[in-house]
Amino acid sequence: MKNKLVLIILTLSCLAFTFVDTSGLKILILNRLNEYTAEKYPEKIYIQTDKPYYTAGENIWFNAYLVNGVTHTKTNKSKVVYVELINEQDSIISDRRLYTDSINAPGDFKLPIDLKGGSYLLRAYTNYMRNQSNDFFFKKQIQIFAFNSGVNTDDFSDSSKIKESSASPDLGFYPEGGYLVSGINNKVAVKIKDADLNASPVIGYIEDSQGNKITDFKTMEFGLAYFNLNPEKGKEYRAIVNSGNEDIVFPLPDPLKDGYVMNTSSTEKDVVIKVTTNKPQGLKNTLLIGHQRGLAAFDYTQEKDLSSMLLKIPKENLIEGVLDIVFFNQSEQPVAERLLYIKKEEKELSVSVKKKTNAPISVRERVNLEIEVKDKFGKLIPSNLSLSVIDTELIKPNENAENIKTWLLLNSDLRGKIKSPNYFFQNGDNIKKKELLDLIMMTHGWRRFTWQEFSKNSMFQEFQPEDGIYINGITISANTPFKSKFSETKLTFRKDGFIQETQNTDENGSFSYGPYIFKDEIGVLLQAGEGLSSNNANYSDTNIKLAPPLEKPEISPQSKNVAFIQKNPSVEAYKQKAKKIVVTNFKFDKDREILDEVNIKTTRISxxxxxxxxxxxxxxxxxxxxxxxxxxxxxxxxxxxxxxxxxxxxxxxxxxxxxxxxxxxxxxxxxxxxxxxxxxxxxxxxxxxxxxxxxxxxxxxxxxxxxxxxxxxxxxxxxxxxxxxxxRGGGASKIINRKAGSISFQLDGFYNSREFYAPDYSFEDRNSAREDRRTTLYWNPKIRIEENANATISFYSSDDKGNFQIDIEGITDTGIPIHATAMLTVE
CATH class of the missing domain: 2.170.130.10 (TonB-dependent receptor, plug domain)
Incomplete structure (x- = not known):
């Protein structure tokens, strides 16, 4: 993508654009970007769940997608994914350690029947992702209803209504590029803090310090608005908003006496960037850099003493996603930054779900579906998908909610979380959505790194990628002062026979066995001493100290927002049906028993x-x-x-x-x-x-x-x-026996994901008296589209008639995220 500019026009000087020998700063930044994308690229995780909310006693079925954070293709780093379910007290109630040698890993959580209702957090990360803030972990809020309590539908927002609030609005003002500059026209975005799609509008106006009205504004969806302002030197400005019977005053950022203003816009074919300054030296020896997820998109060094320049960047050289544009002054400092979302108007992929026959589907009948992912030329695109089929009579999917496309292309690269992100990816009112999305870009920043740190220091990686399970530790003298020592070691696995490995420690007594890939739990015997391969092995002077498991990442207090928006929610009906299913499953499974109701009180503990x-x-x-x-x-x-x-x-x-x-x-x-x-x-x-x-x-x-x-x-x-x-905890080993020179323990393996159960009426009695009322009719986390073969899936309908939504998410082998829905009718 780098240096692929076809057209850049300098309008004020009418000079043709040419590449020039760049400064040391440009070389440094491009080298760092290359290091970032080639060697130290981040990883991203997205998790699809079978439905948006649950009742205690049900199963959460999920699929974790792990990708290279730059290309969105299979990562060559981590193969181990951690998924945690966290309650409202910020405690982990269940966790899974998953292994994948592809791009996704299925998993599940069995919710206890006595689980307290509330807003739970699904958190996922790799060990390598811990090199950055926990804010980069994947997080998804999930509502869980208690088994024996009513549902308060007030907990659900109705997207058909505009929320009313007596609280005063909290407004933020964001000059384009970063700063207001005197004497230069500035575009200023307005945002109501924590506003959602249906935020109540706020009307206000801008005045100077003498009380002269300059302009006005009115917020739209997401609490967004903008106005233009050309500040005068020596004047201060403020926004006035009427709230009830009083006016609220919001001071605007103080204008700089001199500086740089970067204005951007997007046409059908080009990104247009205008940089203006009132500094005496103009724009001479300044640098403009653009990148997408760390991939260098363009760079330009201005050598002329100009006060303004206009650049056009062809969109055909850009990929879909966030474009970060940064302007560096003569002192090599980043002084203006702007984000743009590059949306490809031409539809690159199409996803189709077709029934193999046109015959109507009745209850307890086999459903055969064909799934295709094709490019604009009709060619099948190799892809990994996961699919859920849910009862839309009870579960009303939120069409604007987060999905794999909005996460990978938008939210994962921005500071702050955009609520209802899929609103911007649906057809209809495209001009308004384009304007709102651009205001979103003005009010959020690129979050993967800061340019000041990025241009000065090579990024240190403390946490290494994991490709399996390791057994690490040191050998220590059995006598005081218990110093580490060189030793021979022998590792024996005790499961389905014996497997042995030997290894000498280093001079510091350190050893490391692995990587191992196994499910569930395995018995391990570890020995250390002298002459282990002889008949006169000496274990008496050696002890073994296993490395402790890594501490869990800190859990930041979560905002307890409901994870979905509903129109006319039938949540009580869903909950009653889910309870009935749980009771039925217990009744027909002799290995289970219904637990008595348990009242749990939890408080934050030290x-x-x-x-x-x-x-x-x-x-x-x-x-x-x-x-x-x-x-x-x-x-x-x-x-x-x-x-x-x-x-x-x-x-x-x-x-x-x-x-x-x-x-x-x-x-x-x-x-x-x-x-x-x-x-x-x-x-x-x-x-x-x-x-x-x-x-x-x-x-x-x-x-x-x-x-x-x-x-x-x-x-x-x-x-x-x-x-x-x-x-115990976090996969730590459980010591069974310890004596001089040896230690035996049980080692936790990777979680062995359960298989989604649905009746197969080709083998089971179709007239069985047992009711079949699945709220998730079908779940399949492992669907593969090949270059020469589409995917076919089969399952049986339940006893329920009506409409069911098919929700498909996934990613192509080339890194294009996929989200599509379809409907299935049972008559």
Whole structure:
């Protein structure tokens, strides 16, 4: 795309455009853009769900699309996707770790029947995406209704009505390019903060500091408007808006005495850019750069001493999406920036869904569909798709809601979230939509990087892409001061036979096994020591410390906006039907049982309280006589297990009879020798002493008597050690057994996605008395269009008649996002 300009006209000087030898800044920026797109490109995730809202007890079926954030094709970095379901208290209630070697990964969440109703957040990311702010993670709000509560339809917006609010509007003013400049005509966008598609209009006017009215404005959809202003030197300006019985004053940004103004517009064929300045040196030695998602689109260096220039950029050299235009002054500083949305008027793709026969479809009848994705020449385009079929009598899809096209091309590249983004991608009133979308571009900024940081520093990547599951750690001397050491290691998988690998650590004792790709859970034995391949292996002087799992990314408090807009919502009918389906499924599945109604009260808790809850889960909620939380003691490095328990009331440490070394000690708890456990497994005192302090999360001391309630035959008391590696969560390993030179544990694999169930009436009794009332009639996350073959799918209708919406989302192999809908009628 770079340097493919066909026509650029300098109107004021009437000079033909020519490329010139550019400055060091231009070379630097183009090199950085090349580095960004070729090596350090971001990743994007989009998730399609089978429907927009759910009832407790149902399933959330989803498909995660993972792409290169620049080309929107398959990423060559990550193969591991994390998906989390987060409640209104910003706590993760369920998560999935998915593996994909293609472009998408299906998954699901089974919602507990006692789940509290509310607005939940679906969050998805890769480890590599953590190099940028969490704002770049994919996030989708989903409404979930409690199983045993009514539905308040006031929670749903009615898009046929304009919301009324007594609150004063919060207006922002955005001069085109960034600044008001005295003596130069400026276009200024107006935006009501957090306004949606149907925001109430606001009427106002602009006046100067002497009270002279200059112009007026009126906001449209999305709370957007604009006006033109040519500021005079030394004057200040303000906007006046009447709210109720009072006028609200909004100061406008102070005009600069001298500076640069960048005005842009878009014709059918060209992007037109006008740059004007009132600086004495004019535009000499300035630079204009344009890019789309980091791909260099054009660059131009002005060598003439002009006060204004006009450039035309042919659209045929641009791709659909956000164009970021940045102007650098003579000091190589970015002083003006403007976003434009490049919309290709010519329809590049068409998606069709056809029934194989024209015969009407009745209840419990087979439905055969053909799906095609074709270009403008009628050629099939290889694509990956996911499809859902939902009952539109109960679930009213919001035609303006987010989809894969609006996310990849629009929202994922902008600061702030555009509500109802698909409004701009539907036919009808195109002139107005073009104007509104341009105002959206003026009031949002490019968010992937800031030019000041981008042009100065190479982007550091702290978090690396994941291509599988790794087992990492270090080997440590079993004796004080427990320093890391070189060792031989052997890894054994214990599932469906034995698989072994060997590896020597580096000089720092570090080892890393992987990547491994497996589902569910697998048993692992890891050994370390000397001469492991011989008959006289020595494990006694070596301990193993597994690397702790990465902490979950921080969860930012979410705005609790309802995730969809409804016209005449029949939510109560949907909820009653969903409840009936859940009850029916339990009734016909002997492996399930209906849970009693549970009332749950949740409050925000501190990190310390959360950690204590996690500890109690590991100890099965039995209250210890005394608990040692190692990190709270401020001990580091060489602290010994014996030092940790030495000051516990009731514990006495002394020499054994005929002790020969400092290791020959005995521990008494209330006069008796206690039993020792590590992560629930009984060990010897020497085994317990071999665990480094840095490996221990906490220690529970259970006195004589009540200890036996939790540990069989331990009535003389218990000292229970809980290691950091033994903590569950986030795919962490579960320690089963530990002794000198070896450790065995269960390692969580990737989530094994369930298959969507729908009756197959070619095998099942079509006259079965069991009702079939699916709200999601069909879900298929793995539909493939080949270059020489379309896709065919088959499923059976349910007992419901009426209209069903077919929702298709996906992406072509060349990175073009796809969203299409069709209707299916059951008579």
């Amino acid at each position: 990190k310390e309280e959360l950690n204590e809850i996690e500890r109690n889960k590991r100890t099965k909620h039995f209250t210890p006589s005394y608990r040692i939380i190692v990190d709270d003691m401020g001990m580091h490095g060489g602290a010994d297990f014996m030092e940790l328990i030495a000051n516990v009331p009731g514990i006495r440490i002394g020499k054994t009879y005929k002790a020969e070394t400092s290791q020959d000690v005995v521990v008494n708890l209330r006069g008796m020798e206690p039993r020792y456990f590590v992560d629930g497994i009984q060990v010897t005192l020497n085994d317990a002493r071999s665990i480094p302090q840095a490996n221990i999360d906490f220690i529970d001391i259970r006195n004589v008597g009540h200890a036996s309630a939790n540990y069989a035959f331990a009535a003389q008391g218990v000292i229970a050690i809980y290691t950091k590696q033994g903590r």
